[in-house]
Amino acid sequence: MKVLESLIAEAEVARVLQICNACRYCEGFCAVFPAMTRRLEFPKADIHYLANLCHNCGACLHACQYAPPHEFAVNVPQALARVRLHTYAQYAWPAGVGRLYQRNGLVLAVAVWLGLAFFLILAMALKGSSSGSGFYAVFPHGLMAGLFAPVFGYALLALGLGVARFWRDEDPGAASAPAVQEATVNVLKLTYLDGGHGQGCNNDDDRWSQARRHAHHATFYGFGLCFAATSVATVYHYVFGWVAPYGWTSLPKLLGTLGGIGLIVGPLGLAWLNVQRDPRQGDAAQKPLDLGFIALLLGISASGLLLALTRWPLLAPAMPLLLCLHLGAVMALFLTMPYSKFAHGFYRGAALLKWSVERRLPTTLRLGSE
Amino acid sequence: MLDVLVIGGGNAALCAALVAREAGASVLLLEAAPRDWRGGNSMHTRNIRCSHDAPQDVLTEAYPEEEFWQDLLKVTGGLTTEALTRRVIRDSATCRSWMRRHGVHFQPSLSGTLHLSRTNAFFMGGGKALVNAYYRSAEALGVALRYDAAVERLEFDGSRFVAAQLVGGVRIAARSCVVASGGFESNREWLREAWGCNERGEWPADNFAIRGTRYNQGVLLKDLLAQGADRIGDPTQAHMVAIDARAPLYDGGIVTRVDCVSLGIMVNQAGERFDDEGEDFWPKRYAIWGRLVALQAGQIGHSIIDAKAVGRFMPPVFKGVQADTLPQLAQQLGLPETAFMQTVNDYNAACRVGTFDHAVLDDCATVGLTPPKTHWARPIDTAPFFGYTLKPGVTFTYLGVKVDERAAVHFAGQPSANLYAAGEVMAGNVLGKGYTAGVGMTIGTVFGRIAGASAAAAARASA
Numbered sequence: 001m002k003v004l005e006s007l008i009a010e011a012e013v014a015r016v017l018q019i020c021n022a023c024r025y026c027e028g029f030c031a032v033f034p035a036m037t038r039r040l041e042f043p044k045a046d047i048h049y050l051a052n053l054c055h056n057c058g059a060c061l062h063a064c065q066y067a068p069p070h071e072f073a074v075n076v077p078q079a080l081a082r083v084r085l086h087t088y089a090q091y092a093w094p095a096g097v098g099r100l101y102q103r104n105g106l107v108l109a110v111a112v113w114l115g116l117a118f119f120l121i122l123a124m125a126l127k128g129s130s131s132g133s134g135f136y137a138v139f140p141h142g143l144m145a146g147l148f149a150p151v152f153g154y155a156l157l158a159l160g161l162g163v164a165r166f167w168r169d170e171d172p173g174a175a176s177a178p179a180v181q182e183a184t185v186n187v188l189k190l191t192y193l194d195g196g197h198g199q200g201c202n203n204d205d206d207r208w209s210q211a212r213r214h215a216h217h218a219t220f221y222g223f224g225l226c227f228a229a230t231s232v233a234t235v236y237h238y239v240f241g242w243v244a245p246y247g248w249t250s251l252p253k254l255l256g257t258l259g260g261i262g263l264i265v266g267p268l269g270l271a272w273l274n275v276q277r278d279p280r281q282g283d284a285a286q287k288p289l290d291l292g293f294i295a296l297l298l299g300i301s302a303s304g305l306l307l308a309l310t311r312w313p314l315l316a317p318a319m320p321l322l323l324c325l326h327l328g329a330v331m332a333l334f335l336t337m338p339y340s341k342f343a344h345g346f347y348r349g350a351a352l353l354k355w356s357v358e359r360r361l362p363t364t365l366r367l368g369s370e
Numbered sequence: 371m372l373d374v375l376v377i378g379g380g381n382a383a384l385c386a387a388l389v390a391r392e393a394g395a396s397v398l399l400l401e402a403a404p405r406d407w408r409g410g411n412s413m414h415t416r417n418i419r420c421s422h423d424a425p426q427d428v429l430t431e432a433y434p435e436e437e438f439w440q441d442l443l444k445v446t447g448g449l450t451t452e453a454l455t456r457r458v459i460r461d462s463a464t465c466r467s468w469m470r471r472h473g474v475h476f477q478p479s480l481s482g483t484l485h486l487s488r489t490n491a492f493f494m495g496g497g498k499a500l501v502n503a504y505y506r507s508a509e510a511l512g513v514a515l516r517y518d519a520a521v522e523r524l525e526f527d528g529s530r531f532v533a534a535q536l537v538g539g540v541r542i543a544a545r546s547c548v549v550a551s552g553g554f555e556s557n558r559e560w561l562r563e564a565w566g567c568n569e570r571g572e573w574p575a576d577n578f579a580i581r582g583t584r585y586n587q588g589v590l591l592k593d594l595l596a597q598g599a600d601r602i603g604d605p606t607q608a609h610m611v612a613i614d615a616r617a618p619l620y621d622g623g624i625v626t627r628v629d630c631v632s633l634g635i636m637v638n639q640a641g642e643r644f645d646d647e648g649e650d651f652w653p654k655r656y657a658i659w660g661r662l663v664a665l666q667a668g669q670i671g672h673s674i675i676d677a678k679a680v681g682r683f684m685p686p687v688f689k690g691v692q693a694d695t696l697p698q699l700a701q702q703l704g705l706p707e708t709a710f711m712q713t714v715n716d717y718n719a720a721c722r723v724g725t726f727d728h729a730v731l732d733d734c735a736t737v738g739l740t741p742p743k744t745h746w747a748r749p750i751d752t753a754p755f756f757g758y759t760l761k762p763g764v765t766f767t768y769l770g771v772k773v774d775e776r777a778a779v780h781f782a783g784q785p786s787a788n789l790y791a792a793g794e795v796m797a798g799n800v801l802g803k804g805y806t807a808g809v810g811m812t813i814g815t816v817f818g819r820i821a822g823a824s825a826a827a828a829a830r831a832s833a
Contacts, residue, residue: 022625022687025416025496028477037481040685063495065413065623069406196494197475206502365681367482
């Protein structure tokens with residue numbers, strides 16, 4: 001990542017926050033501004049923390065008396081968004097690999113997906129039929145598990161180490177149970193996309209809307225349900241020896257179908273909102289990163305749902321191809337995961353926990369009243 | 371024909387337009403500014419002062435009508451119209467549910483403003499968020515909006531409004547009209563004329579910054595007064611605050627204020643103190659210092675603090691000039707070093723430090739010093755030292771047109787049948803001088819709504 005570029009992005013945040021800290025009108029919108037008022041100066045670590053605390057809801061941009069064309073040119077969501085990407089890169093593990101964030105766009109995501117799918121199709125064609133049944137006739141279970149487990153493990157390790165660096169950079173101290181609980185609720189409810197008044201956030205203009213929050217919920221919980229489906233199926237396989245395919249009313253199938261629908265509706269909504277968003281809100285240059293991630297999620301859910309339908313005889317011949325597409329998408333998501341938009345959830349969660357810890361500490365400032 | 375023409379695009383204009391539209395009138399609102407700068411001074415506001423008899427959502431305790439009235443009586447020194455002012459206070463108790471219906475959100479008082487939590491309801495996101503909400507609501511209700519639409523002149527038949535003449539030649543006739551186009555504080559020529567030339571041969575107003583919009587040129591105010599509308603308020607008076615001298619010429623808004631005056635000393639260009647920095651809490655004194663600085667040479671003052679004050683006042687938007695020694699600070703601020711050091715040494719020697727507490731009127735005062743510093747006097751002796759150069763910033767002007775309880779503009783003592791005024795252009799009826807936080811928005815909201823209702827009724831009557 002270009003050092004100069006990230007220094008400029010950080011200097012802009014420090015400049016903007018000095019103005020915000022003298023104004024404070026936006027305190028009610030989210031956690032960024034109350035966190036800001038606990039500080040007088042904004043060194044690098046504070047900027048990284050605040051950048052990841054921001055949900056890019058846009059409320060403070062549309063409400064800002066100093067937003068462009070004002071000569072102060074205050075644009076908090078944009079300034080923080082620009083730093084945010086740099087923070088992912090700077091904390092990334094292993095160091096240096098973080099530059100992948102900049103290249104991890106829509107094209108790369110789709111290329112990795114299709115490349116992997118093609119590879120799988122090729123492997124399948126060369127191998128011919130095998131002894132298993134259903135999916136496992138195409139790819140034996142052991143092979144799938146052996147491929148995915150290490151890649152997923154690596155993704156979690158890389159993200160975990162990155163977030164640990166982020167946490168240590170400005171360690172607010174031990175997290176109490178209430179702080180953890182509060183941060184968890186803030187993550188699960190997306191509290192800071194509600195505008196502080198419960199009517200949601202801004203997207204294409206100053207109108208409030210819950211659309212983004214709902215689309216994100218569908219995506220988040222859809223992903224969670226799909227993950228749960230896979231986990232349950234794993235238990236079925238290894239603990240009970242029940243081998244897929246499972247019936248329509250089985251737990252893995254129910255969870256997967258529900259999750260799959262969420263992962264269709266949610267990402268479609270997020271993509272639509274992303275494209276419609278006021279270009280001043282956030283960093284438009286990062287849209288490829290957002291859309292690449294969204295495309296992979298959609299690829300997984302669409303191919304997965306279609307795959308489920310291949311039990312219907314009419315679609316059965318398409319099963320091997322859909323399986324390759326599905327596995328390719330899942331593999332592509334896992335491979336790019338530590339250096340994709342996926343990271344935002346981890347850093348956001350950590351920042352929210354920092355906030356929940358920090359706001360329980362006494363402030364060191366005694367600013368008097370204005 | 372159009373029922374109600376609203377001239378102006380800030381809080382009062384929007385309230386008038388919304389109420390007139392709710393009453394069934396066809397409404398056109400003309401905002402002189404382009405869309406990006408819509409909302410006049412309202413976009414820099416942050417709260418509305420409201421009376422209430424018990425805690426209400428974001429408002430704590432109670433703020434009874436009588437206390438609000440006494441507060442206004444005190445700040446205006448009696449320069450107020452009791453009937454109108456009491457109406458404003460009474461309606462302030464009930465206007466917030468209407469504001470909410472039109473999309474305004476409130477939040478608890480901001481950090482650093484606890485002293486206002488009882489009296490003032492803060493807009494979530496500030497005045498621009500309020501303005502955005504009102505425009506959105508107006509569009510939804512079918513109020514016609516036009517930006518970049520500056521009115522040059524009004525056409526009358528006696529005291530009866532006939533039409534408005536826009537810059538560029540368009541003429542718009544309507545059955546009634548609400549003028550809510552603000553004061554004249556952005557008109558530098560007019561300010562220059564009002565302030566005149568001082569004994570040093572300076573034109574002080576040339577060195578003022580305007581804290582709000584550049585669009586309050588007072589064109590309609592001047593036109594109304596020229597066409598016989600009754601005048602209220604002193605044209606030479608303006609609400610002024612000492613703000614950072616680096617503030618932009620317009621729209622610096624709230625962030626340019628510097629809140630450390632009471633923690634240190636204030637000197638002029640000659641390096642001399644000129645008033646008691648510790649007379650009272652800063653929220654009660656900030657407006658006084660605007661005028662005090664305006665009276666100094668070059669309309670400049672320098673607030674000097676030391677390291678002990680850091681972290682004890684609201685962070686200012688611009689960093690102060692910083693130096694490790696006082697002579698260096700004097701040099702950097704362009705002050706005569708000898709005179710400045712004399713001032714600081716005299717002050718330091720006169721400080722009788724008791725128990726310093728910025729939250730109360732403490733017992734730290736100077737002895738035998740002129741002018742004295744009566745509270746929070748501590749020697750300026752701990753490096754690093756900081757200096758903030760201040761100049762006067764004009765918030766608004768007091769000159770306006772006289773109105774009655776229905777917001778009708780008076781001509782030779784008689785109310786016009788269809789011309790109404792709201793907001794800054796008539797605020798002088800309530801606030802002849804002085805100010806207290808949030809009362810401008812109270813006047814704008816209450817009289818905006820009254821004017822809108824009156825204009826709709828007048829339009830109905832003449833239809």
